[in-house]
Amino acid sequence: MNTIIEAVPALQRRDLKEIASGFLIRHIMVVVMLLIVAFFAYRSARFATPDNLTNILIAAAPFALIALGQTLVILTGGIDLSVGSVMAASAMAAAWTAKNAGDNPMLPLLAAVVTGLLAGSINGLIVSKFEVPPFITTLGMLTLASGIAYVIGNGAPISGLPASFGSYANTQILGLTLPVVLMIVAILVLAFVMKRTNYGLRVYAIGGNRLAAEIAGVRSRNILFSVYAISGVLAGLSGLMLASRVITGAPNLGQGYELDAIAAVVIGGASLMGGRGTVWGTAIGLLLIQTINNGLDLLLVPAYWQNVIKGVIIVAAVGVDVWAARRGSR
Amino acid sequence: MSTVQTDDRTTVVPMLDCSGITMSFGGIPVLKGITFSLEPGTVTALAGENGAGKSTLMKIASGQYRPDSGQVQVRGQHLPSGNTQAAYALGVAIVPQELASIPEMMVYENLFIGRELKNRFGVLDRAAMIEAAKGYLKEFGLDTDPKTRMKALPVGVRQIIEIIKATHRGARVLLLDEPTSAIAAREVARLVGIVRSLRDQGVAILFTTHKMEEIRAMADRVVVLRDGKLVSDTPLADITDDGIVTAMIGRELDQLFPERPDAGTDTVLEVDNLVIAAGAEPVSFTVKRGEILGLAGLVGAGRTELLECIYGIRKPVSGTVTVSGTTLKPGAPLSSIARNLAIVPEDRKGAGAVLSLSVLDNATLPRIAAFSKFGILSGRKRREAIGTVMKSMRLKSNGLDQHLDHLSGGNQQKVVFGRWLTGEVDALLLDEPTRGVDIGARSEIYRIITELSSAGMAVVMASSDMPEILSLSHRAFVMRELSVVGELDRAQLDSPTVQDSIFRLASGQNAAPVKDTTP
Ligand SMILES: Nc1ncnc2c1ncn2[C@@H]1O[C@H](COP(=O)(O)OP(=O)(O)OP(=O)(O)O)[C@@H](O)[C@H]1O
Numbered sequence: 001m002n003t004i005i006e007a008v009p010a011l012q013r014r015d016l017k018e019i020a021s022g023f024l025i026r027h028i029m030v031v032v033m034l035l036i037v038a039f040f041a042y043r044s045a046r047f048a049t050p051d052n053l054t055n056i057l058i059a060a061a062p063f064a065l066i067a068l069g070q071t072l073v074i075l076t077g078g079i080d081l082s083v084g085s086v087m088a089a090s091a092m093a094a095a096w097t098a099k100n101a102g103d104n105p106m107l108p109l110l111a112a113v114v115t116g117l118l119a120g121s122i123n124g125l126i127v128s129k130f131e132v133p134p135f136i137t138t139l140g141m142l143t144l145a146s147g148i149a150y151v152i153g154n155g156a157p158i159s160g161l162p163a164s165f166g167s168y169a170n171t172q173i174l175g176l177t178l179p180v181v182l183m184i185v186a187i188l189v190l191a192f193v194m195k196r197t198n199y200g201l202r203v204y205a206i207g208g209n210r211l212a213a214e215i216a217g218v219r220s221r222n223i224l225f226s227v228y229a230i231s232g233v234l235a236g237l238s239g240l241m242l243a244s245r246v247i248t249g250a251p252n253l254g255q256g257y258e259l260d261a262i263a264a265v266v267i268g269g270a271s272l273m274g275g276r277g278t279v280w281g282t283a284i285g286l287l288l289i290q291t292i293n294n295g296l297d298l299l300l301v302p303a304y305w306q307n308v309i310k311g312v313i314i315v316a317a318v319g320v321d322v323w324a325a326r327r328g329s330r
Numbered sequence: 331m332s333t334v335q336t337d338d339r340t341t342v343v344p345m346l347d348c349s350g351i352t353m354s355f356g357g358i359p360v361l362k363g364i365t366f367s368l369e370p371g372t373v374t375a376l377a378g379e380n381g382a383g384k385s386t387l388m389k390i391a392s393g394q395y396r397p398d399s400g401q402v403q404v405r406g407q408h409l410p411s412g413n414t415q416a417a418y419a420l421g422v423a424i425v426p427q428e429l430a431s432i433p434e435m436m437v438y439e440n441l442f443i444g445r446e447l448k449n450r451f452g453v454l455d456r457a458a459m460i461e462a463a464k465g466y467l468k469e470f471g472l473d474t475d476p477k478t479r480m481k482a483l484p485v486g487v488r489q490i491i492e493i494i495k496a497t498h499r500g501a502r503v504l505l506l507d508e509p510t511s512a513i514a515a516r517e518v519a520r521l522v523g524i525v526r527s528l529r530d531q532g533v534a535i536l537f538t539t540h541k542m543e544e545i546r547a548m549a550d551r552v553v554v555l556r557d558g559k560l561v562s563d564t565p566l567a568d569i570t571d572d573g574i575v576t577a578m579i580g581r582e583l584d585q586l587f588p589e590r591p592d593a594g595t596d597t598v599l600e601v602d603n604l605v606i607a608a609g610a611e612p613v614s615f616t617v618k619r620g621e622i623l624g625l626a627g628l629v630g631a632g633r634t635e636l637l638e639c640i641y642g643i644r645k646p647v648s649g650t651v652t653v654s655g656t657t658l659k660p661g662a663p664l665s666s667i668a669r670n671l672a673i674v675p676e677d678r679k680g681a682g683a684v685l686s687l688s689v690l691d692n693a694t695l696p697r698i699a700a701f702s703k704f705g706i707l708s709g710r711k712r713r714e715a716i717g718t719v720m721k722s723m724r725l726k727s728n729g730l731d732q733h734l735d736h737l738s739g740g741n742q743q744k745v746v747f748g749r750w751l752t753g754e755v756d757a758l759l760l761d762e763p764t765r766g767v768d769i770g771a772r773s774e775i776y777r778i779i780t781e782l783s784s785a786g787m788a789v790v791m792a793s794s795d796m797p798e799i800l801s802l803s804h805r806a807f808v809m810r811e812l813s814v815v816g817e818l819d820r821a822q823l824d825s826p827t828v829q830d831s832i833f834r835l836a837s838g839q840n841a842a843p844v845k846d847t848t849p
């Protein structure tokens with residue numbers, strides 16, 4: 001029965017069974033995730049150890065940042081294909097700075113952030129102001145930024161960096177490495193921003209219906225610009241952390257990462273049409289992919305087969321989600 | 331009151347037969363055991379308030395939804411539920427309430443999608459399709475070029491195209507979900523003609539509308555739903571208008587249009603030499619505090635474009651708009667909102683609502699600054715303010731967090747209207763404000779419009795609903811071809827021949843000024 005808006009608690013009207021099955025359906029990805037965890041834990045004794053869980057988190061961190069940026073972009077109905085090579089360009093810029101500017105950890109950080117911001121802003125400007133489709137814009141940036149990465153290193157990796165270059169990835173805070181802390185903070189901050197702030201609501205609104213949002217007073221160009229800029233900055237940070245782990249700037253670093261980032265967002269329930277998706281969903285999607293990577297490694301599955309299995313799981317997971325959404329909405 | 335016809339069921343196989351249909355969304359029942367059938371060559375009106383379940387029932391009958399229980403049979407054959415293809419093959423066609431045309435494709439492509447004409451070599455025969463499309467459009471008096479992209483057309487025209495699409499497919503069962511919500515009297519008359527000729531060919535037609543005149547003009551029989559129950563099923567001749575309304579809302583409705591308070595004297599909205607598009611005449615007028623200015627005209631006359639230029643969705647060629655003494659920046663909705671200008675757009679799905687967001691978030695958007703501090707949304711404040719407004723609109727929803735795409739069409743309209751009322755509005759632009767809104771809620775919206783205007787708001791209201799223009803406005807303009815072609819004052823609006831003069835102005839059959847026709 002319909003109720004006229006009032007404080008009629010929805011609870012009264014549904015029985016518990018509905019709620020339980022509704023919950024399962026709404027959180028189907030969590031269920032899928034738990035099943036996968038259970039499977040690996042059963043097959044491998046090493047899987048469910050604290051050390052291994054830390055490994056999963058460490059591996060997830062660089063992906064997390066770009067997947068979060070990607071979430072914002074996808075929520076507006078766009079896509080950012082350039083994040084992988086923006087990571088490379090930023091890492092190279094940071095490495096070059098470290099090599100040439102002495103032992104100051106702030107300068108490489110600045111170089112990485114500025115490079116990411118620059119690339120993201122260019123994407124944002126072209127998409128919002130000149131209305132070039134995001135797919136094309138960021139595809140161009142993917143090629144361009146990758147070229148820049150090789151230009152910076154003259155076609156070769158930059159190594160022999162000062163020890164401080166390793167501090168970004170290896171500093172420990174409360175027993176966790178800096179990238180893991182950054183990942184957790186970024187997830188919490190963005191989850192709050194997307195759920196509780198004007199900015200978040202506006203991002204959802206222009207992704208859901210840009211014209212209606214504009215009529216309601218949203219300046220859609222500014223918002224569009226900002227999501228690409230944010231995605232760029234996060235890619236810059238991510239590239240720096242990845243390079244810092246091996247204390248080397250490699251021009252091919254981050255290659256193909258954009259696809260895993262997009263997969264994480266989509267597994268998290270976001271719609272590529274925009275307007276639907278959550279930061280928590282992305283976090284789950286990300287952990288799912290990293291868990292699979294890690295678990296398959298532990299089971300000593302050959303690398304090429306890992307890709308096959310991963311591909312199947314990604315599509316199946318999204319398939320289950322779509323099925324659940326259909327059931328859930330009725 | 332419910333007299334269910336069962337007598338001749340044994341002799342004629344019904345075209346469509348629904349029995350014991352129940353359906354619920356997320357545990358909330360929406361249809362509670364609906365049984366009825368449609369005989370060949372009959373027109374049945376499906377009446378009911380917003381959210382009564384009309385669209386849901388039609389979606390089940392056309393195979394889009396799977397009912398929780400119950401059966402649908404088409405011409406004696408079981409309709410596999412949740413299978414639109416099967417429904418189509420059995421001859422069921424539907425014009426959905428929320429139009430489903432393909433915006434990037436051209437008109438003729440939309441018309442022929444799925445049954446494209448081919449030439450001898452099996453290649454698409456575009457010329458033939460364009461020619462046929464032209465003919466179909468003519469039947470509705472439209473001279474739209476079939477090669478226009480769908481997205482460039484106003485909602486009214488798109489709706490007509492959807493109707494043409496469904497009626498030219500040789501369907502045996504035709505379901506029309508509020509086919510007239512965006513079109514004006516002339517097109518409605520054409521639709522009535524087409525429906526009658528299809529009926530004479532033996533098609534069974536089921537349609538919904540919120541307008542009593544249309545039920546009278548088209549239907550042989552009325553089925554009324556209330557809160558998901560079938561409360562009345564009678565031949566049209568056996569029930570009065572009041573009887574239908576009472577069945578729909580479960581009580582008697584006293585008066586549709588409230589008293590019209592007098593307009594004030596201070597100017598609020600001033601439109602100065604606004605040229606909507608190249609070649610159009612400049613438009614100038616002022617609207618006073620408490621005044622309601624009606625805009626009449628045929629589909630495509632430029633009423634929507636005028637309102638869009640005033641608000642800033644569209645940039646005018648030249649001219650200015652002033653609200654309470656401040657001139658607005660053209661093409662900047664945000665500055666209009668800051669000057670307390672508000673709009674309820676015609677195209678609810680395209681321009682009004684963000685369907686993927688909740689009632690709460692939709693209603694937050696235009697007033698976002700008022701509901702936040704340092705960019706952080708307040709939880710309680712906006713919930714309270716929006717809850718109060720939506721309650722006064724009598725919104726039927728499953729709480730403020732329900733997503734708009736899960737609300738019935740009329741209730742979406744209430745959200746798109748009500749979202750402005752949490753803050754101050756000096757001038758309100760309404761484009762078909764009661765499109766798809768049921769009669770009970772309509773009287774509610776009329777009450778709100780008059781209350782707002784008597785509280786000092788200036789209102790400009792474009793409408794295709796004649797009684798709405800005639801009863802609510804203090805003054806009305808008639809528009810044609812993006813220009814204002816006539817103005818009627820209150821005395822003229824009360825004249826018995828006013829409908830005629832408006833129609834003649836709107837269709838360009840009258841060169842002489844209207845003043846002459848008043849007695
Ligand atoms: N997909 C959905 N999920 C949840 N609830 C839904 C969904 N679709 C419809 N409803 C609910 O079902 C009820 C009936 O909706 P329906 O669209 O059938 O009403 P209607 O009679 O067509 O109303 P209107 O005159 O406004 O078009 C409404 O209360 C609506 O909120």
Ligand SMILES: [Mg+2]
Binds near residue numbers: 384385738739
């Ligand atoms: Mg409906």
